[in-house]
Amino acid sequence: MLHAKTNIVGLALVILLLTTTAWAGENSDQANKGRVGFADDSPESIKLRSGSGDPVAGKDKSELCQGCHGEDGNSVETSIPKLSGQYAKYVAKQLRNYQAGKRSHAIMSAMAATMDDTDLADIAAYFASQNKMKGKGSNSSNRIGKNLFLNGDIDRNIVACINCHGVDGKGKAPNISLFPVIGGQHKSYLLKELNKFREGARSNSPGGIMSIMTETMSDAELEALADFSAGL
Numbered sequence: 001m002l003h004a005k006t007n008i009v010g011l012a013l014v015i016l017l018l019t020t021t022a023w024a025g026e027n028s029d030q031a032n033k034g035r036v037g038f039a040d041d042s043p044e045s046i047k048l049r050s051g052s053g054d055p056v057a058g059k060d061k062s063e064l065c066q067g068c069h070g071e072d073g074n075s076v077e078t079s080i081p082k083l084s085g086q087y088a089k090y091v092a093k094q095l096r097n098y099q100a101g102k103r104s105h106a107i108m109s110a111m112a113a114t115m116d117d118t119d120l121a122d123i124a125a126y127f128a129s130q131n132k133m134k135g136k137g138s139n140s141s142n143r144i145g146k147n148l149f150l151n152g153d154i155d156r157n158i159v160a161c162i163n164c165h166g167v168d169g170k171g172k173a174p175n176i177s178l179f180p181v182i183g184g185q186h187k188s189y190l191l192k193e194l195n196k197f198r199e200g201a202r203s204n205s206p207g208g209i210m211s212i213m214t215e216t217m218s219d220a221e222l223e224a225l226a227d228f229s230a231g232l
Helices: 002-026 043-050 055-061 063-069 088-100 106-112 117-128 143-150 187-199 206-215 219-231
Strands: none
Touching: 043 117, 055 063, 055 117, 063 106, 063 117, 088 106, 088 117, 143 219, 187 206, 187 219
């Protein structure tokens, strides 16, 4: 069993390496811009993370979404995720997962069921085109969360979060959407989803990496990690 888990962790890292290498090769000019965390909201970065959808059309199509997630994707209710500056392809993937039953939520499943591929792309592009979500920087004294985020614990199959989510949680690069923006996300939402991965209630991360990483984490570690990520 341990051997199988280690192989899956290795697979997830291989996927990350391949996507990062492909991005670097195809976007050498971009690779030298905003290198630390790629957290910028430059027109070039916004265009890349917004994908092929139409953000103008998406603003109108997302009117109902805005009621929960906020007009600009910064939700007020902390149990509802921020979508501001999130990768469009990641948002669309989650909506497709709701359509397919890989994720389940009474409201989200019903909403996603009404959308076609064009709607998904446009709505996702609108939220992606907003400035990236930001934390309050209140996590500087959180040593446990910081250590997990920056270093992980390879003995427990816990890969450092920076490997997938970037040094500031804002993503690896503007067009690498395999792993979401988590820096500045609501702590309550992050903690809820981390618990779902650990408990097996959610299992749609690439290669099952999040389920493996959270399996051996304690409640205190999950809370510390959510707290540190939210403050970025």
